[in-house]
Amino acid sequence: MGRRLSASAGELELVVAAGTELTVHPLPASGRVTLGRGADCDLRIDDASVSRRHAVLDLGPPLRIEDLASANGTVVRKGRESAERAETNELRPRSGAVFELTLGDRILLGTIVAVVRRRGAAGRGGQVDPLERAAPVAQDPAMKRLYEDAGRAAQGTISVLLLGETGVGKEVLAREIHRRSPRAKGPFVVIDCAGLAGSVLEGELFGHERGAFTGATEARAGLFELAEGGTAFLDEIGELPAPLQMKLLRVLEERTVMRVGGRAPRRVDVRFVGATNRDLAVEVEAGTFRRDLYYRVSGMALEIPPLRARPADLPELCARFVEEACMKLDRPPLRLSEQAQARLATHRWPGNVRELRNAMEHAVLLCSGEVIEVPHLPPAVRLGGAAERAERAEGEKAEEVEGSGMHPSKGAPVNPPSGASVQELRAALDAMERQRIIDALDRCGGNQTRAAEELGISRRTLVSRLGEYGLPRPRKRGAE
Numbered sequence: 001m002g003r004r005l006s007a008s009a010g011e012l013e014l015v016v017a018a019g020t021e022l023t024v025h026p027l028p029a030s031g032r033v034t035l036g037r038g039a040d041c042d043l044r045i046d047d048a049s050v051s052r053r054h055a056v057l058d059l060g061p062p063l064r065i066e067d068l069a070s071a072n073g074t075v076v077r078k079g080r081e082s083a084e085r086a087e088t089n090e091l092r093p094r095s096g097a098v099f100e101l102t103l104g105d106r107i108l109l110g111t112i113v114a115v116v117r118r119r120g121a122a123g124r125g126g127q128v129d130p131l132e133r134a135a136p137v138a139q140d141p142a143m144k145r146l147y148e149d150a151g152r153a154a155q156g157t158i159s160v161l162l163l164g165e166t167g168v169g170k171e172v173l174a175r176e177i178h179r180r181s182p183r184a185k186g187p188f189v190v191i192d193c194a195g196l197a198g199s200v201l202e203g204e205l206f207g208h209e210r211g212a213f214t215g216a217t218e219a220r221a222g223l224f225e226l227a228e229g230g231t232a233f234l235d236e237i238g239e240l241p242a243p244l245q246m247k248l249l250r251v252l253e254e255r256t257v258m259r260v261g262g263r264a265p266r267r268v269d270v271r272f273v274g275a276t277n278r279d280l281a282v283e284v285e286a287g288t289f290r291r292d293l294y295y296r297v298s299g300m301a302l303e304i305p306p307l308r309a310r311p312a313d314l315p316e317l318c319a320r321f322v323e324e325a326c327m328k329l330d331r332p333p334l335r336l337s338e339q340a341q342a343r344l345a346t347h348r349w350p351g352n353v354r355e356l357r358n359a360m361e362h363a364v365l366l367c368s369g370e371v372i373e374v375p376h377l378p379p380a381v382r383l384g385g386a387a388e389r390a391e392r393a394e395g396e397k398a399e400e401v402e403g404s405g406m407h408p409s410k411g412a413p414v415n416p417p418s419g420a421s422v423q424e425l426r427a428a429l430d431a432m433e434r435q436r437i438i439d440a441l442d443r444c445g446g447n448q449t450r451a452a453e454e455l456g457i458s459r460r461t462l463v464s465r466l467g468e469y470g471l472p473r474p475r476k477r478g479a480e
């Protein structure tokens with residue numbers, strides 16, 4: 001999947017389900033975005049079932065999709081279905097056919113499923129929505145204690161080291177320490193020690209003077225200087241290369257920074273919070289992390305337990321993430337069925353809170369009713385690790401046989417380890433549609449004409465769907 005969008009990003013994004021991944025593509029604020037397999041499309045979807053120029057997304061308003069005489073067609077399924085009137089709208093593969101969309105509608109391009117939704121604050125640098133600013137969830141007794149300790153540490157200037165598996169909420173806690181500290185009005189600067197190569201990182205951290213190296217036409221302050229009066233969050237501090245470990249030690253000891261090419265050190269007033277998912281004590285023993293730096297950064301070490309060890313946090317986290325995902329789709333909050341809740345409670349959550357957030361986004365995208373059920377959950381959660389591997393292997397085999405030519409997408413994956421394949425998404429959609437038909441027939445006492453009316457389809461279509469889904473023709477309980 002590639003992207004050639006040049007216009008400034010708007011407030012919407014397109015989520016594309018292809019292969020086993022969900023990928024997110026920011027959409028421009030206005031104009032038309034061509035979707036297709038061809039290199040000249042604004043948003044490339046590299047899949048054999050998608051035509052070179054498949055469809056155009058018109059950002060309107062109103063938001064619309066137009067099929068460009070694609071080989072396999074464009075189908076729109078309404079994202080929200082009320083109990084009174086459920087509908088399946090299909091846009092025929094004719095050029096010029098335009099269909100108005102609402103956020104959350106599922107667009108099928110060949111075998112690819114895509115959904116337009118509001119942009120969220122899932123990644124760094126994204127806009128921050130009100131929920132993101134809400135206080136962190138800490139219902140579990142161990143988490144309550146941890147947040148109390150963090151609150152006390154926030155009052156002083158002692159360096160804090162946050163430990164815990166990936167996605168447990170180390171950055172969330174670091175922000176909370178800053179927010180509760182006397183420096184709350186100062187900046188909170190995130191320094192990703194793993195994200196930058198050594199030489200670039202040095203310039204980023206310490207800044208440089210004019211003429212320090214070729215291309216340094218202007219002097220620039222480093223991140224430590226930018227954090228003046230506030231907090232510097234050193235994420236993945238265990239990844240810091242050895243030469244920089246020494247320089248960081250000097251900053252911590254002397255509270256000064258020396259810009260690259262600079263002559264005199266500059267004083268900085270910064271509070272340091274570090275985070276790592278590595279066992280730094282082991283790294284110290286192995287000689288890969290400086291012992292003196294370790295003691296400096298871990299004035300107070302706080303370990304955040306993995307999500308599986310704090311079940312009391314689960315309900316509130318789920319509610320928050322579901323609400324957040326619904327907000328992006330402009331829909332009222334959904335409920336989790338008891339079975340879905342039970343499944344969430346037994347999952348091991350190797351990706352911790354981040355995995356849970358992705359799982360709730362996934363479920364909200366798939367759920368067209370008012371209750372999230374087990375089939376809406378990502379396969380890894382729904383089936384557990386081993387079953388997921390088996391299902392994936394099956395899916396890959398089926399793809400080979402069919403020669404569908406589906407490739408994993410190359411955009412930013414939302415949840416690669418737990419993403420749904422197209423077959424899974426289709427199966428979930430079919431299961432939902434089947435259930436809708438059963439419910440409608442039930443409400444109408446088996447009266448097919450009335451059930452068809454309620455579903456917004458013709459009686460003939462209803463009868464053929466009954467055949468497709470292997471449902472028996474109901475006995476009339478009322479007059480037809």
Ligand SMILES: Nc1ncnc2c1ncn2[C@@H]1O[C@H](COP(=O)(O)OP(=O)(O)OP(=O)(O)O)[C@@H](O)[C@H]1O
Pocket residue numbers: 122135136137138164165166167168169170171172173235275277353354357
């Ligand atoms: N206690 C919490 N309350 C609400 N949301 C949380 C909480 N903990 C984590 N999250 C959410 O989970 C996601 C991951 O959190 P965060 O980035 O803080 O984890 P991390 O431990 O720093 O991850 P990594 O190890 O990958 O850097 C974020 O979207 C964050 O908002």
